[in-house]
Amino acid sequence: MAAQAGLHDLLAMAPVVPVLAIDSVEAALPLARALVAGGLPILEITLRTPAALEVIRAISGEIESAVVGAGTVLSPQQYRDAMRAGARFVVSPGATAALLDVAEASSVPFLPGAGTSSEVMRLLERDYGCLKFFPAEPSGGVAYLQALAAPLPGARFCPTGGIDAARAPAYLALPNVLCIGGSWVAPRDAVAAGDWPAITLLARAAAALRPAPKIRPQPPGQ
Numbered sequence: 001m002a003a004q005a006g007l008h009d010l011l012a013m014a015p016v017v018p019v020l021a022i023d024s025v026e027a028a029l030p031l032a033r034a035l036v037a038g039g040l041p042i043l044e045i046t047l048r049t050p051a052a053l054e055v056i057r058a059i060s061g062e063i064e065s066a067v068v069g070a071g072t073v074l075s076p077q078q079y080r081d082a083m084r085a086g087a088r089f090v091v092s093p094g095a096t097a098a099l100l101d102v103a104e105a106s107s108v109p110f111l112p113g114a115g116t117s118s119e120v121m122r123l124l125e126r127d128y129g130c131l132k133f134f135p136a137e138p139s140g141g142v143a144y145l146q147a148l149a150a151p152l153p154g155a156r157f158c159p160t161g162g163i164d165a166a167r168a169p170a171y172l173a174l175p176n177v178l179c180i181g182g183s184w185v186a187p188r189d190a191v192a193a194g195d196w197p198a199i200t201l202l203a204r205a206a207a208a209l210r211p212a213p214k215i216r217p218q219p220p221g222q
């Protein structure tokens with residue numbers, strides 16, 4: 001469907017999507033290079049810092065092998081700003097009618113968030129088969145997602161929130177998990193210290209967690 005065109009294949013490129021809140025463009029470029037070098041090319045830059053749009057613009061302009069998305073997008077205006085900055089996908093912790101409307105009129109795909117079966121069902125009704133499961137750990141984690149698989153076979157999830165290297169494999173083993181998101185691959189102290197080799201090592205370990213699944217989401221009702 002238009003609002004998610006190309007998104008499944010993009011998210012299937014790597015098992016882990018780094019979720020990043022970046023304070024400066026100066027840090028953003030070496031950080032993105034370190035993550036890509038470790039095998040994580042899909043990056044979610046959250047709009048939680050004043051520099052976020054500039055960071056999206058800089059990474060998408062300068063690091064060809066990175067695929068940059070905008071995260072924590074809460075309003076249509078932020079969606080439009082992210083697109084203008086060069087975001088290749090847009091992520092939200094939830095979904096509102098206003099966001100879904102702007103997504104469906106846009107050429108940049110949308111990964112909306114859902115945390116309950118009713119939220120998942122409402123998004124499936126509008127043909128969104130790839131969903132962010134947020135906040136993953138507080139919402140019930142692996143057991144909860146596993147329980148959604150049989151009744152909601154049309155949904156594929158990118159769980160995010162509270163996941164770390166130790167918890168990641170259990171999520172990635174679920175058939176309804178496409179990839180996972182997390183900030184553990186870019187710890188704030190390593191970013192502050194400019195310890196890019198350490199971040200590449202974390203990225204490499206995350207990239208090796210599992211080859212990305214190739215199963216496509218079923219359209220709702222099938």
Ligand code: 3PG
Pocket residue numbers: 019046071134160161162163181182183184
């Ligand atoms: C998000 O912004 O999607 C999550 O809050 C990232 O979660 P984490 O910092 O717990 O990995």
